[in-house]
Amino acid sequence: MNGGCVLPTLAGMRLLRSTDLALRLLMRLAVAEGASPTTREVAADMDVPYTHAAKVVAELQHLGLVDARRGRGGGLTLTGKGRTASVGALVRTFEGDGDVVDCEGGATPCPLHSGCRLRGALRRAQEAFFASLDPVTVADMVAAPTGPLLLGISKGPGPE
């Protein structure tokens, strides 16, 4: 067995930072109540670097979940598709659907890779993790107490 089996599996069930930020951005926009915060404002609210937020916003825009208008009076708004988006689908999109363990990667693939029961069990666990998030929507995530908390941390317009 290669030495990479157990620890990468545990780390693999932890969300990437960009996945977590994408979900938090959508939730922040879901409580914007007609306002259109800028990327810089939501980055400040989420306490993340502007460049990281901008990259995630671009991906969300590409997916049709966020509208971004430039210039004076511009900003970010959640689309209808974004409000009803499945958290499970979003996590799949941002995490990718690769195995949680890289059984064949590296210079020395695991000698069990052609017939490993653990590999199948881990695949099923990963799918169960995603499936449990499938029925949950972005709108569900901002019901109280989360929505009011999100509004409470908003710092409002800042310097551009």
Ligand code: SF4
């Ligand atoms: S083939 Fe099985 S034992 Fe080997 S790395 Fe993959 S999951 Fe682990």
